[in-house]
Amino acid sequence: MRVLHTSDWHLGRILYKEPRAQDHDTVLQEIIAIARTDKPDLIVHSGDLFDHARPSYPDQERALLVLQELETVAPVVVLRGNHDSAYLFRLFATAAGPHSRIHYIDSPRDPKNGGVLRFPGPDDTVLRLAVLPFVHANRHLDMLADPDRWQSAYTERIGAMERELADELFRDFDPHREIAMFAAHLHLNGSNLARSERKAHIADYYATDTAHIPEVSYAAFGHIHKPQPLPGKVTGCYAGSPIQLDFGELGETKSVVLVDAEPGRPAQITLRELSGGRQLRRFHGTLDELRSQATLIGRDLCHITIRTDAPDLTLSEQVRTIIPDATVLEVITDCPGQKLPILSPDPETAGTEPSMPALFDDYLSAHGSKTVTADAVSRVFADIWSCLEEERPFLMPEEHTLTQPLSANPSLPTEENL
Template identity: 80%
Template sequence: MRVLHTSDWHLGRVLHKEPRAQDHDEVLEEIITIARTDKPHLIVHSGDLFDHATPSHPDQKKALLVLQELEAVAPVVVLRGNHDSASLFRVFATAAGPRSRIHYIDSPRDPKNGGVLRFPGPDDTVLRLAVLPFVHANRHLDMLGDPDRWRSAYADRIGAMERALADELLRDFDPRRDIAMFTAHLHLNGANLSSERKAHIADYYATDIAQIPAVSYAAFGHIHKPQPLPGKVTGHYAGSPIQLDFGELGETKSVVLVDVEPGRPAEITLRELSGGRRLRCFHGTLDELRTEAAAIGRDLCQVTIRTPAPDSTLSEQVRAIIPDATVLQVIPDCPGQTLPIVTPDDGVAGIEPDMPELFDRYLASDGTKDVLAEPVSRMFADIWSCLEDERPFLVPEEDTLTQPIDADLRRPTEENL
C-alpha cells in the first residue's frame, strides 16, 4: 500500500502582517497534483490544519475543498494539532456525514472505539492506523506544582496512551496481510525544532520515542522542519509545506510517500515542494542589494541596509530595487542609530515572540508584587493557551499565588481592616 503523509499546513498564517494565502494556494495545488499522480491508498495529515483555533471562513472553505480533492484520490485522516479546534473538527465531521472518506480525529480515542482505524488495500492487505492527536499538558498536570515532574508526568501520560493503542493495533495481527502504522501530533525528544509555538514545545511536552508502537511507519506532525524521527523508529515529521516563519529560513519543504507491504520494511520517498514564496534575510548596502535583486525575485524579505547616515527614503529605495519581492521589514543599520528588533531570547533569529514570551519580558523588567514571578508566568501561558484553543481555564485555589505574602498581613486587624 502507498501512503501520502503531509502535515502542519497552518492555513490562515500571517507573517509581519503579510497573509500567506497565495503561498498556500500554490503549494496545496502542488500536493493535490502529487496525490493524483502517485495515487496513494491512504492520505494522512498529522495535525495543524489551521494556524488558529478560530480560522476565517475563507480558510475553512479552502481546507474543506482541498481535503475533498484529496478524498477523491484516497481516504484521508486528519489529526487535530495544537493550533486546531476540536469543536470545529467535530462540526466538519458532522457536516461530512458518516459515509465521508475524510476522518477528523478531534481528540484521543479509546483504542477499541476509534483509536485504531482499518483501511483495506490491494491483495487483501489491511492497513491498521493508530491515531493520537495533540494532548494538552494542562489537562493532566498541576502547572503550579513541581516543575521537575512536568516532563516525566506528561511523557508518562502519553506513553500510557501509546501502549494502549499499541495493544489494540497489534491484537490478532497477521504479518502476512496486516500493516501497522501510527500517526501523532507530538514533540519527540531529540527532534530538530524550528518555529513552533514555544508553549507547546517546552521541555515538559517532550515525549519518549521508545513508547511509539512497533510499526512499519510513524507519521508525525508538530515540528515544522521536515526530518526523519530521532532514534531507530521508521517515520518522519512531514513538516510544514511552506516556510512559515524566519525560523524555517532555507528549509526545503516536502511531503512523504510511503510504500508499505506486510512483512517488509517501508520504502520512503520525499516529494519536494516548490510552491509558495520563499523567505529571505538580506543584510548589506543598497548597491549590494542591486547586485542580488534578480536572485531575490518575489521572495518574502526582511531587509537590513547599512547606511552612513539615517535616510528617511530607505524603504522606498529598497522597494524600487526589488519591486517583485514582498518587503516585510526594512531595517536601517548606521553608526549612532539603533532600531530594536523583537526576537526571542533563545537566539533563534527571525521568529516573532508570542504573547507568553512578551509577558515574560514584562515580568523580567517590572517584576511582580508580593508573589513569585515563575508561577504567574506559567499561569498566564496556561490561560493564553486555553483562550487560543477554546478551552475553559480551571482556576486553582485562590491562595496558590498568595502564599509568599506574610501570614500576618492576611489576618484581619485594626490596622489592615
Template identity: 45%
Template sequence: MKLLHTSDWHLGATLYRQSRAPDHDQVIAEITEVARAFGPDLICHTGDLFDRARPATEDITRAGHALRELASIAPVVVVCGNHDSASLLDALNLYMRISGGVQRVHFVAKVRAPQDGVLQFPTRSGHTVRLAALPFQHAHLMTDAFGDPASWGTDYLTQVRGIEAALGRALLTNFNPTTDIAVFAAHLYVGGATHSGSERGMHIDATYSTDLDTVPAVSYAAFGHLHRPQALPGRNVVGRYAGSPIALDFGEIHETKSVVLVEAEPGTPARVETVPLSAGRRLSKFHGTLEQLEAIASEIDDDLCVITVETPTHLPTLTEQVRRMLPRATLLDVSPARSDLSIDIVTADQVEVDAEPSLREMFAEFLAERGSRAASPQIVLDAFSRILGAIEEDRDPVFDEEALLTAAAPTDGAEVSA
C-alpha cells in the same frame, strides 16, 4: 500499501502581517499533483491544519476544498495539532459524516478510547491499513479513557507513554500479520528531534518532550509538530516528521520542504521517500549596501523580503530605491543600518526590566497589593494561570478539586449521611 504523509500546513499564517494564502494555494496544488501521480491508498495529515484555534472563514473554506480534492484521490486522516481547535475539527468531522456519501475525510480531534481508536482502510492490493492516532495532548488536559484519576498527577511523558501503549495494544488486537499493515500517527515533540524555532515555544520545551519507547510496533510512524522535515530520532521506529510544506518564517529559510511517500507490505519494513516541494514564494533576507543589493537584484523574483541597508546617514527615499531594484518582490521590511548613529548595547537584564509584564505578572502584583478574600493569593494566582492556559489551548480549565468532588459525590440513589 501506499501512504502519503503531510503536515503542519498552518493555514491562516501571516509573516510581517503578510498573508501566506497565495503560498498555501500553490503548495497545496503541488501536494495534490504529487498525490495524483503516486496514487496512495491513504493520505495522512499529522496536525496543525490551521495556524490558530479560531481560523478565519476563508481558511476553513481553503482547508475544506483542499481536503476534498485530496479525498478524491484517497481517504484522508487529519490529526489534531496544538494550533488546531479540537472542537472545530469535531464539527468538521460531523459535517463530513452528514454531508452524504462515503466519508472520505476523517478528523481525529481528541484521543479516543482504545477500543474506538483504530481506523481501518482497505488498499488496492487487498491489504488493510490499521491506523492509530494520537492528537496533541496539552499537559493540563487529562484523558480519563486511559486510566483512573489517581494517575493524572504523573508527568507528561508518563501519560503519553501510557496512551501510546494502550493504543498499541488496540492496534494489534485481532491484527493479521499476513494482510494487515499498522500505522501510527501523532502530533508530538520527540526529544532529540530538531525544531526550527518557528514552533510554539511552550509546546517544545522539556515539559512536552516525549520519547519513542512505547510507540506501537508499526510499519510507519507519521509525526507532526516540528516544522523541519526529518526522520524520527533513533533506530527504534521507521517514521518521519513531514514538516511544514512552506517556510513559515525566517527560521526555516534554509530548509528543503517535502512530502513523504511510504510503501509497505505486511511483515516488511516500509520504504520511505521524500519528494521536495518548491511551490510558494521564497523568503529572502539581505544585509548590505545598496550597491551590493543591486548586484544581486536579478536573483530576487517575487520573494518575501526583509532588507537591511547599510547607509552613512538617513535616506528618506530608501524604501522607494529598494522597491525600484526589486519590482516583483514583496517587501516585508526595509530598514537602515546607519553608521552615523551610536548603538546602545542592551543587556539581558535591561530587556527583562523593560519588557512589558504578562497578564499573570500583573495579576500577581494586584494580589500583592490588594490581597484575596476566599483563598490564599498563591491559590488564586494558580487558578488564574490555569484559566489563562485553558484559553490559550482552546479548552475548558481543569482543576484537581473538581476530580476530588466528583469522586466523593454519591451515585444516583445513594443516601448521604449527615
C-alpha cells in the same frame, strides 16, 4: 499499500502582516497533483491544519476544498494539532457525514472505539492506523508543582496512551496481510526544532519519549516544522510544514512523504519536494550589494537590513525600487551613530505582534514574583491564555482550588505575591 503523509499546513499564517494565502494555494495544488500522480491508498495529515483555533472563513473554505480534492484520490485522516480547534473539527465531521472518507480526529480516542482505524488495501491487505492528536499538558499535570516533574508527568501520560493504542493496534494482528502504522501530533525528545513552532507547546515538559512509540512500519508525526526522520528506532518522519512559515525555516526544502509498505517488510520512504511558494530571504548589506543580487531575489519574501553612512528617509522606497517583484516585509537601517526604533528586533522570531503570554513574561522579567516561581506563574498564564484562545475550559489540578479562596491556597499566584 501506499500512504501520503503531509502535515502542519498552518492555513491563515501571517508573517510581518503579510498573509501567506498565495503561498498556500501554490503548495496545496502541488500536494493535490502529487496525490493524483502517485495514487496513495491513504492520506494522513498529522495536525495543525490551521494556524489559529478560530480560522477565517476563507481559510476554512480553502482547507475543506483541498481535503475534498484529496478525498477523491484516497481516504484522508486529519489529526487535530495544537493550533487546531477540537470544536471546529467536530463541526467539520458532522457536516461531512458518517459516510465521508475524511476522518477528523479531534481528540484522543478509546483504542477500541476509534483509536485504531482500519483501511482495506489491494490483495486483501489491511492497514491499521493508531491515531493520537495533540494532548494539552494542563489535563494531566499540576502546573504549580515542581517544574522538574512536569516533563516526566506528561511523558508518562502520553506513554500510557501509546501503550494502550499499541495493545489494540496489534490485537489479533496478522503480519502476513496487515500493516501497522501510527499517526501523532507530538514533540519527541531529540527532534530538531524549526523555532517557528508555538513556544508554549515545545517546552521541555512537552517532549515525549521515542521509546513509547509503537513498533510500527511507519510513524507519521506532526508538530515540528522542520522535515526530518524521527529520532529513535521506529521508522517515521516529521513531514514538516509545506511552506517556510518563519525565518527559523530559512533555506529549508519542503516536501511530503510517500510511504510504501507491505506486510512483513520495512516501509520504503520517498520524499516529494514542494516549491513551498515564495521563499524567505534575509539580506544585510549596502544598496549596491542589494542591486547586485536583485535578479536572484525575484519574488522572495524579504527582511532587509541596509548599511548606510548617514540616515536616509527614502531608504525603504529605494529598496522597493531595486527589488520591485519581491515582497519586502521590513527595512531596517544599519547606520553608525544612529539607532532607529525597531518594532521587531529579532528577525528569528519576529513577524507577528507579541502574544499576551510574551507580554506577561516581559512583566515577570521586570517585576518577578515573591512566593511562587516566575516560571510556574508564566506556565499557568500561558495555559490559561491557550484555553481562552481555543475555547477550552481551564482545568485546575486540584478540585479544592475551585472551592477555597486564594488566600487559603498559598501555592497559587495571587495579586500580593506576583
